[in-house]
Amino acid sequence: MIINNLLNVLQFVVLTPLCSIVKASPIQDEHNRLRTGNTTGGKSPFARAYPMYEGWTHLQQASLQDAFDHALFMAANVLAYPHRDEIYPIYFQGDEDYEKVMDVFREIVGREPGDIHGAAIFKNILIDGLDRKKSCQNDPNNVLVAALLPGRVDRTIANIVCCEKCWNYPHMEDGIDCDDLGTTVSVKMSSLGGVILHELVHFDPMCVPSIGQQTEDIAWGPLSVRKLRQNEPEKACLNADNYKWYAQHLWWTVNCDRKFSGPRGSIDTYEPWCGIQGCQIQ
Numbered sequence: 001m002i003i004n005n006l007l008n009v010l011q012f013v014v015l016t017p018l019c020s021i022v023k024a025s026p027i028q029d030e031h032n033r034l035r036t037g038n039t040t041g042g043k044s045p046f047a048r049a050y051p052m053y054e055g056w057t058h059l060q061q062a063s064l065q066d067a068f069d070h071a072l073f074m075a076a077n078v079l080a081y082p083h084r085d086e087i088y089p090i091y092f093q094g095d096e097d098y099e100k101v102m103d104v105f106r107e108i109v110g111r112e113p114g115d116i117h118g119a120a121i122f123k124n125i126l127i128d129g130l131d132r133k134k135s136c137q138n139d140p141n142n143v144l145v146a147a148l149l150p151g152r153v154d155r156t157i158a159n160i161v162c163c164e165k166c167w168n169y170p171h172m173e174d175g176i177d178c179d180d181l182g183t184t185v186s187v188k189m190s191s192l193g194g195v196i197l198h199e200l201v202h203f204d205p206m207c208v209p210s211i212g213q214q215t216e217d218i219a220w221g222p223l224s225v226r227k228l229r230q231n232e233p234e235k236a237c238l239n240a241d242n243y244k245w246y247a248q249h250l251w252w253t254v255n256c257d258r259k260f261s262g263p264r265g266s267i268d269t270y271e272p273w274c275g276i277q278g279c280q281i282q
């Protein structure tokens, strides 16, 4: 069912002249085509640029590539489904920020005609398995999942590092089952795709044109992001994890075809691999 919904999402965001091509292609072909390399040319009408990967095992890289696709699917899902307006106010303030927030998701899905599976500028991202800046090693509390490190001079390039804790997150497509999610929004909804989505929201070309500044890490986790929305609503659209939780909540609402109530506190809030300190995605 989820695969079908993924295809529906893709069809929705695809520009009209390309519709017939996409409808004729199974989702797996889409994945393969997406992975044909870092190219902005070529024969395919879908030719686009994907991040570079370095320092990963084949299995790790495949997981990260899947997660990258899933991040794009979640962003496309936000733009595709009317449910977004029911769930939106839980995570962001209304009229002031609605278009700004949607613009961040539009940037991620890609605005240019050739960008339909993600912004072409993602070619400027290196998903770095070598952790050159030792971000993961130098994490004193052992709660860091991943981090986006923008270029010092040019912030339209960036490295994303994924620490060991990344591998605790399940795949969105086959690692999370609606039957296991219960009735509340919780960390059981967290996938590696969500981690990548959080990082893309930190990437300057995705957020600065829309919200006028870099996104921050003010709060992490399903409960904290709601509290931020309630207590300091003007800061919600600045906080990267608000985008992640909005997109994840909406994704599972659509794909499980049911509503989820708010998190119940610590049981729904903390990934077991980080404990009550809570995981951090920087």
Ligand SMILES: [Zn+2]
Pocket (backbone or CB within 6 Å): 198, 202, 216, 217, 240, 241, 281, 282
């Ligand atoms: Zn962050």
